[in-house]
Amino acid sequence: MKTTAKSYIMGPTSLSVVAVPTIIKRLKAKGYKLVTVSQLLDNQALPGLRYFGAHDYRTAGK
Numbered sequence: 001m002k003t004t005a006k007s008y009i010m011g012p013t014s015l016s017v018v019a020v021p022t023i024i025k026r027l028k029a030k031g032y033k034l035v036t037v038s039q040l041l042d043n044q045a046l047p048g049l050r051y052f053g054a055h056d057y058r059t060a061g062k
Contacts, residue, residue, distance in 0.1 A: 048060050
């Protein structure tokens with residue numbers, strides 16, 4: 001399993017909606033594990049904060 005964490009955000013355009021199942025299938029075939037943001041942050045995210053990295057968070061709006 002790959003251990004390098006990368007995140008991508010994709011907007012819901014008609015083309016991206018059609019492409020998502022293929023993208024997921026190919027990433028899984030390469031050994032990637034797809035997780036939610038909550039899972040990535042180990043359900044430790046607090047409301048009102050912006051997260052930039054594992055230990056890099058700031059009050060929203062600052």
